[in-house]
Amino acid sequence: DAMVIQNPRYQVTQFGKPVTLSCSQTLNHNVMYWYQQKSSQAPKLLFHYYDKDFNNEADTPDNFQSRRPNTSFCFLDIRSPGLGDAAMYLCATSGTGGASDTQYFGPGTRLTVL
Amino acid sequence: GQNIDQPTEMTATEGAIVQINCTYQTSGFNGLFWYQQHAGEAPTFLSYNVLDGLEEKGRFSSFLSRSKGYSYLLLKELQMKDSASYLCAVRDSNYQLIWGAGTKLIIKP
Numbered sequence A: 001d002a003m004v005i006q007n008p009r010y011q012v013t014q015f016g017k018p019v020t021l022s023c024s025q026t027l028n029h030n031v032m033y034w035y036q037q038k039s040s041q042a043p044k045l046l047f048h049y050y051d052k053d054f055n056n057e058a059d060t061p062d063n064f065q066s067r068r069p070n071t072s073f074c075f076l077d078i079r080s081p082g083l084g085d086a087a088m089y090l091c092a093t094s095g096t097g098g099a100s101d102t103q104y105f106g107p108g109t110r111l112t113v114l
Numbered sequence B: 001g002q003n004i005d006q007p008t009e010m011t012a013t014e015g016a017i018v019q020i021n022c023t024y025q026t027s028g029f030n031g032l033f034w035y036q037q038h039a040g041e042a043p044t045f046l047s048y049n050v051l052d053g054l055e056e057k058g059r060f061s062s063f064l065s066r067s068k069g070y071s072y073l074l075l076k077e078l079q080m081k082d083s084a085s086y087l088c089a090v091r092d093s094n095y096q097l098i099w100g101a102g103t104k105l106i107i108k109p
Helices: none
Strands: A004-007 A010-013 A019-025 A031-037 A044-050 A053-056 A064-067 A073-078 A087-094 A109-113 B003-005 B009-013 B018-025 B032-037 B044-049 B053-057 B060-065 B070-075 B084-091 B097-099 B103-108
Touching: A004 A087, A010 A019, A019 A031, A019 A087, A019 A109, A031 A073, A044 A064, A044 A073, A073 A087, B003 B084, B003 B097, B009 B018, B018 B032, B018 B084, B018 B103, B032 B060, B032 B070, B044 B053, B044 B060, B044 B070, B070 B084
Parallel strands: A010 A109, B009 B103
Antiparallel strands: A004 A019, A019 A073, A031 A044, A031 A087, A044 A053, A064 A073, A087 A109, B003 B018, B018 B070, B032 B044, B032 B084, B053 B060, B060 B070, B084 B097, B084 B103
């Protein structure tokens, strides 16, 4: 089945220790997104790629970076995680980014910062 | 600014019907989405409305009124597995998805 895969599902890191989260997709979608979601809050868009065209949301902290080496894979790097970065990180994909385009989500990575 | 409003929490009884409302103020409108999210899991797509009116999909229906900036999700014949958060999201004129914080639906036997 075509799907969006995220690894790991749970990640524990220490304050200030860099961490990388990964996402892969078999849907052959052009657009990939990284969201941060905290408990009972709306997902917050961090970045999105239209193919290799990188788009950084204006309020995404510099502590967060992303890479998309090819169509299938996308990475989220948190350079120096703080306690406030503990959250669920969701990767999503969509075909074209157009009006009716549906976003399909991976299962998420829950990040704990000690 | 852009804003999506949904009730924080609702409670309903198994077998009953529940309506979850969503109002929005966004820069332009290119469609409204409803997603279901079980606790600790990712959102899954339920419905998309771009024209006024009702879209029906089995036990779930979604309604849109663009002039009122209003949508609702109607869940019929509620089952315990419908206990989840329901997120409303609007695609604005820049094709960005603006998300609501979700409505937590609690189903009681």
